Amino acid sequence: MTITVYSIMVDNKEEAFKAIASVGADPAGRRWMAPKAVHRLVMLDGVQPRQANIIKQELLGKGGEAAVSRGVVDCSVSETKVLLMGTLRQYDDFLAKLEAQPFGLKALAIRIREVLEGQEGLRPRGLDCRGKILQLGVKTLVMGILNVTPDSFSDGGSFYDPGLALERAAQMVDEGADVIDLGGESTRPGYVKVEAGEELARVIPVLRRLVGSLPVPVSIDTTKPAVAREALEAGAHIINDQWALRSDPAMAGLAAEYGVPVVLMHNQQGTSYRDLTGDLVKYFQESVRLAVEAGMARDRLIIDPGFGFGKTPAQNLELLRRLKELRCLGLPILVGTSRKSTIGKVLDLPVDQRLEGTAATIAAAILNGADLVRVHDVKEMARVARMTDAIVRGER
Known part of the structure; x- marks a missing residue:
């Protein structure tokens, strides 16, 4: 008889346990040998x-x-x-x-x-978003982007009217969105900052319609505590902070006061890194420290490595390849690659032709450890997420 020789790859103790079980080892032996694998x-x-x-x-x-x-x-x-x-x-x-x-x-x-x-991976758990529960670690969650700005790089001006915004948000939920991310200030290259009053005028009328109508949590995408406070008073469930509590020291205390989950996104001026993962880990550790010292529970934090922010196209792609390394923080990972300029540069395509490129980056992100993905094209990317989950997670 010819002996077949082939390789087995395991990513964590659970996978090692299953591989050892497949040879018929007894349960006690499986538990003892899995850490050796x-x-x-x-x-x-x-x-x-x-x-x-x-x-x-x-x-x-x-x-x-x-x-x-x-x-x-x-x-x-x-x-x-x-x-x-x-x-x-x-x-x-x-x-x-x-x-x-x-x-x-x-x-x-x-x-x-x-x-x-x-590095063993995120254990399934519920994240309480002011009464709305997100189940983390069971499937990849989809965050639908809703910009109520006149100058967003992708859909600026399209959903400025509260009625149109609600219609689009409801459509995204029907298409598979688990969260709606509402933003009132563009962060496209060369964007012009807006005052808190203008940002509030854009988001609050829309937010009130959303929280009164949608079954899913709504996050407010802002770096301004004044905007975040008004949004939370209007019923927002999550803060999505593109400067990870660093733009204004009041943001951490505000999040603790309201007990809301916070997305901490990596951002920086310039694209210089000593080591990409090492620098991101240090950045997040400092933001986590700020959150905890302000009274937030660590398990209410989500990290976003900031694809397209303070990084070259090459660094953005390296980020996706090395995404699993960020699991060492033990926090859920959100990735937002949708229609970004790196995709346009790789494929030489304008914003409205980056669907397939976005799909590739979403699949790669999930394969490398993303727990949530932030997207414009919810229907298509929810399908990508479900298919990739079937490969990565198998039956749950």
Whole structure:
């Protein structure tokens, strides 16, 4: 008999457990072996040589590996990155030893455990949006974009009238939208900022119609606390902040006061990065800190890596390829690629011809860990999401 040889790939302990079960291993053996089947890389940045030497020694002792700068051994560098390599079983043993070490390594061990847990993926749970529940981690949720602006890059002026806006929002819900994202200020390249009063005049009449008629949550897309407060008073369920609580320090306290979920989007001036994922993680960690210190619960936060904001086209595509790396934060990931200029540059197409390109980016985002997608073309992208979910999630 010829033995068939082929590879198996697993992304987390659940998949490893299923793979081991497929060979007929007993349940106790499956639980013991699954952590040995999952290999993880974890990057540490800003490690002192004395810390790095202990880390490398302890992980090597458990059968793993740690790559460090060559100047670590003689302490000729002031700090180093450390790339940890090991199975989940090796990490368990390694971190137990690291917690007993000095030089702040106990606290570091706790943070590494959090990163490893986050990489297992989002566990299904309900997110309370002021009485409307979003089920996270069961399927990819679709956020429909509703711009009530005269100058949005894609649909500026189309839904400025409250009646037309409600009609479009209801249509998006029928097409599969789980959330409606209402915005009154364009963020297209070269946009002109509007005062809070003008933004309120655009969104509040529409918002009142939406919250009184729609069965799904409505998020308010704004960076202004004054706009957010009025929107919340009018019944908005979520704040979508394109500066992740950094544009105005009052936003974090406002969100805590009303107890609403917040989308934290990465944004920056310029496109310079030391390391794309590392810089985004630091950015989100700071925004999470601001939220928690203001009194928000961490589990009410959603992160958005900001496709098209402060990034070149090449960086946007790298972001999609590396999206899974952001799971280390343990928070739901929202991705908004719809009709963006990167798609236009890759395909050399205008805004109104980017449907297929958007579909490709949505599928790639879901394959790489997105929990929510923000789109204009709800009917088409909801179908893309359902199909991609069938591939990624299987039966739930």
